[in-house]
Amino acid sequence: xxxxxxDLNTGSPPATPRWVKxxxxxxxxxxxxxxxxxxxxxxxLGEHGPGRHMPSSHTSDDAPSVEQEVQPExxxxxxxxxxxxxxxx
Amino acid sequence: xxxxxxxxxxxxLTAHITFSVGWIGAVVAxxxxxxxxxxxxxTQRVRAAWVTMEVIGWFAIxxxxxxxxxxxxxxSLGTKWGLFRYYWVLFSLGLTSLxxxxxxxxxxxxxxxxxxxxxxxxxxxxxxxxxxxxxGGLGLVVLLIVQVLNVYKPQGMTPYGWRKxxxxxxxxxxxxxx
Numbered sequence: 001x002x003x004x005x006x007d008l009n010t011g012s013p014p015a016t017p018r019w020v021k022x023x024x025x026x027x028x029x030x031x032x033x034x035x036x037x038x039x040x041x042x043x044x045l046g047e048h049g050p051g052r053h054m055p056s057s058h059t060s061d062d063a064p065s066v067e068q069e070v071q072p073e074x075x076x077x078x079x080x081x082x083x084x085x086x087x088x089x
Numbered sequence: 090x091x092x093x094x095x096x097x098x099x100x101x102l103t104a105h106i107t108f109s110v111g112w113i114g115a116v117v118a119x120x121x122x123x124x125x126x127x128x129x130x131x132t133q134r135v136r137a138a139w140v141t142m143e144v145i146g147w148f149a150i151x152x153x154x155x156x157x158x159x160x161x162x163x164x165s166l167g168t169k170w171g172l173f174r175y176y177w178v179l180f181s182l183g184l185t186s187l188x189x190x191x192x193x194x195x196x197x198x199x200x201x202x203x204x205x206x207x208x209x210x211x212x213x214x215x216x217x218x219x220x221x222x223x224x225g226g227l228g229l230v231v232l233l234i235v236q237v238l239n240v241y242k243p244q245g246m247t248p249y250g251w252r253k254x255x256x257x258x259x260x261x262x263x264x265x266x267x
Contacts (some may be wrong), residue, residue, distance in 0.1 A: 013252070017245035020176045023234075027184070030227075043223070 093167035101167065105160035109239075112153040113232050119145050120225040127218050132211045139214065142221065143203035146196050154189050161185060174250030177238045188231050195224045 037043030093101065119142055126138035161181065165172045173179060202217045246254070 011255070013248040014246055017176065017243065019243050020180075020245055023180060027180075034227075 091167070092169065098164075098168060101160055101164050105157065105164050108153050108157040108160055109232075109236065112150065112157050113229065113236070115145060115149040115153055116225055116229050116232065119150060120222070120229065123218050123221045123225060127215060127222065130211055132214070135211050135214045135218070139199070139203040139217070143196075143199050146192075146199050151192065151196060154185075154192055158185050158189055171250065171253070174247060174253060175242075176245040176247060177241075177243050179247060181235050181238050184231050184235050188228055188235075191224065192228065195221075 034043065092098075122138050122142050122145070126135050129135055129138075162172065164170075165178055165182070170178050172182060198217065199221070202214060205214075
């Protein structure tokens with residue numbers, strides 16, 4: 001018991017394992033690369049949320065959005081019965 | 090913290106494994122549709138793929154992902170591992186939460202394309218498929234990393250976990266002395 005007391009009182013938190021540092025750097029690196037790619041327009045991951053469905057939304061000049069192809073009078077036609085979050089007009 | 094009794098723990102573990110592996114399988118099915126449709130010039134085929142991807146997403150991937158996250162949190166809180174005590178649990182929780190957040194955001198896009206049945210240009214529908222290939226591919230990699238972490242449980246205790254264990258040891262030692 002006394003030995004346990006000595007270890008607990010004088011010990012310090014264990015060092016961060018190497019795999020944690022490596023995996024952490026990989027995860028942060030991937031997030032930064034994806035963020036830079038999306039912000040610079042080189043990586044098109046699509047827009048999320050209600051803004052994706054606004055008529056004026058455009059991500060890039062060379063990738064026309066589906067809205068541009070849609071006939072306005074047929075915008076409400078859906079074969080699916082599901083509606084999610086009211087994102088469709 | 091109250092630990093789960095062995096029968097309940099085994100049941101929750103079975104459920105967690107089932108949901109997690111099912112999530113990976115559903116993502117693979119989603120990716121198979123994307124890859125099989127990417128080179129197609131048949132507009133009807135591409136539209137059908139988007140509708141199927143929406144069904145797989147909302148009725149298989151999303152429920153399995155939420156169930157996997159929920160059972161994982163319950164398992165962590167009900168066992169010695171805790172949520173923030175070990176690095177492997179911390180990474181699993183973080184990566185799974187990130188995957189669920191991206192999934193829910195991306196499903197809005199999938200639903201949008203699935204319901205755009207009047208799109209006349211197959212190229213616009215296929216542009217969306219490229220995005221889904223990236224989303225699904227990266228998601229699958231993240232899920233496999235989490236799976237490996239959960240199976241191997243690499244050692245490493247967080248400073249928080251170390252303090253909690255030290256406090257518990259001190260309490261036990263004090264009880265022994267008295």
